[in-house]
Amino acid sequence: MTTKKADPATALIHHPYHPPQGFEAPQPGVFKASTVIFPNVAALRARNWKSKSGYTYGLHGTPTTFTLEERIATLEGGLQTLLVPSGLASIALVDMALLKAGDELLIPDNAYGPNKELARNELAGWGITHRFYDAMDPASLAAAITPATKLVWLEAAGSVTMEFPDLRALVRIARERGILVALDNTWGAGIAFDAFDLGEGLAVDISAHALTKYPSGGGDVLMGAVTTRDEALHLKLKFAHMRMGWGVGANDAEAVLRALPSLPLRYAAQDAAGRRLAQWWAAQPQVAQLLHPALPGSPGHEHWASHCRAAAGLFSVVFDERIAAERIDAFVDALRLFKLGYSWAGPVSLAVPYALGGMRERPAWKGALVRFSLGLENVDDLIADSEQALKASGLA
Numbered sequence: 268m269t270t271k272k273a274d275p276a277t278a279l280i281h282h283p284y285h286p287p288q289g290f291e292a293p294q295p296g297v298f299k300a301s302t303v304i305f306p307n308v309a310a311l312r313a314r315n316w317k318s319k320s321g322y323t324y325g326l327h328g329t330p331t332t333f334t335l336e337e338r339i340a341t342l343e344g345g346l347q348t349l350l351v352p353s354g355l356a357s358i359a360l361v362d363m364a365l366l367k368a369g370d371e372l373l374i375p376d377n378a379y380g381p382n383k384e385l386a387r388n389e390l391a392g393w394g395i396t397h398r399f400y401d402a403m404d405p406a407s408l409a410a411a412i413t414p415a416t417k418l419v420w421l422e423a424a425g426s427v428t429m430e431f432p433d434l435r436a437l438v439r440i441a442r443e444r445g446i447l448v449a450l451d452n453t454w455g456a457g458i459a460f461d462a463f464d465l466g467e468g469l470a471v472d473i474s475a476h477a478l479t480k481y482p483s484g485g486g487d488v489l490m491g492a493v494t495t496r497d498e499a500l501h502l503k504l505k506f507a508h509m510r511m512g513w514g515v516g517a518n519d520a521e522a523v524l525r526a527l528p529s530l531p532l533r534y535a536a537q538d539a540a541g542r543r544l545a546q547w548w549a550a551q552p553q554v555a556q557l558l559h560p561a562l563p564g565s566p567g568h569e570h571w572a573s574h575c576r577a578a579a580g581l582f583s584v585v586f587d588e589r590i591a592a593e594r595i596d597a598f599v600d601a602l603r604l605f606k607l608g609y610s611w612a613g614p615v616s617l618a619v620p621y622a623l624g625g626m627r628e629r630p631a632w633k634g635a636l637v638r639f640s641l642g643l644e645n646v647d648d649l650i651a652d653s654e655q656a657l658k659a660s661g662l663a
């Protein structure tokens with residue numbers, strides 16, 4: 268009697284081979300699942316997706332997402348982290364988990380634009396009101412708070428105009444009134460300052476972080492994280508996260524895990540290059556103002572100096588008001604190494620022109636600026652590129 272060959276249809280699915288345990292390599296393995304298989308009915312009934320004690324379903328965590336969550340919590344100085352499909356989703360998760368109809372939300376006037384748009388559109392439609400405050404004037408935050416205020420967003424540095432607020436003063440105002448504080452920590456990335464240890468015993472309650480930027484570092488992944496130190500607050504966010512089904516893909520989690528070991532080095536290199544290029548710009552005659560929180564004279568520089576040990580490789584150049592916007596556009600088009608595109612912290616340096624009129628309520632900015640984000644190219648080449656584009660566009 269010959270043993271019959273197993274039917275591949277079944278044998279390839281229910282294969283008896285298991286590789287040996289104990290494989291170690293510099294990077295953790297990648298686990299992919301929608302379905303998680305339970306050993307028996309008792310285990311299935313006893314499933315618990317509220318903690319990292321086990322596995323229930325791909326959406327609620329795999330070894331890969333748990334590993335990334337733990338590393339981001341460490342980076343931020345938090346205790347618990349949730350992963351979401353983008354940085355913007357990290358903002359949306361916080362808003363949607365913590366606010367209900369009748370509540371009011373306060374957002375800095377210089378916040379990441381889509382944070383404000385979410386409040387103006389979806390949240391407003393659900394009966395959640397919002398107000399914008401001037402992050403550089405703590406009194407304007409205090410004045411905006413009403414009994415309906417349930418959440419205050421902070422952002423440091425501000426988006427595009429790069430003002431660095433007095434985080435401790437803003438947190439203190441919210442804390443004294445028992446209002447939760449969420450920080451968009453994308454710029455600081457857990458490197459420039461400690462969101463959960465701002466000094467004087469002050470901390471934010473929630474840090475939202477676009478892992479798309481520094482933690483990924485590749486310009487090829489979209490992901491966000493929401494980090495907390497309070498277990499009850501974490502669970503509130505986790506329930507909402509679970510019910511809204513905002514999981515992340517294993518390949519994306521792997522890409523971020525792979526990039527994390529080089530994050531401090533990349534942040535430091537992009538910081539150094541950013542300051543060099545910003546200083547070069549500061550000496551150019553076409554420039555009205557340089558917006559880089561680590562440079563004296565930039566709005567909130569003194570707050571940056573008292574909160575931070577580093578800065579992101581990101582700054583804006585406000586051009587002399589007499590220079591026509593078309594000429595500034597021509598300058599950006601003439602750049603060769605700097606590419607034109609949103610996002611930042613990847614390997615490729617980027618430039619984006621913004622018209623300032625109408626972008627802010629307080630103070631009202633005028634003219635045009637170009638926001639530069641440093642990639643990982645040689646900074647002398649980036650200076651040369653800026654110089655040739657000024658000449659090519661007739662600005663120099």
Ligand SMILES: *Cc1c(COP(=O)(O)O)cnc(C)c1O
Binds near residue numbers: 353354478
């Ligand atoms: C990019 C960015 C986000 C959003 O991240 P995405 O992953 O692109 O959605 C949020 N906040 C800040 C400050 C950002 O720069």
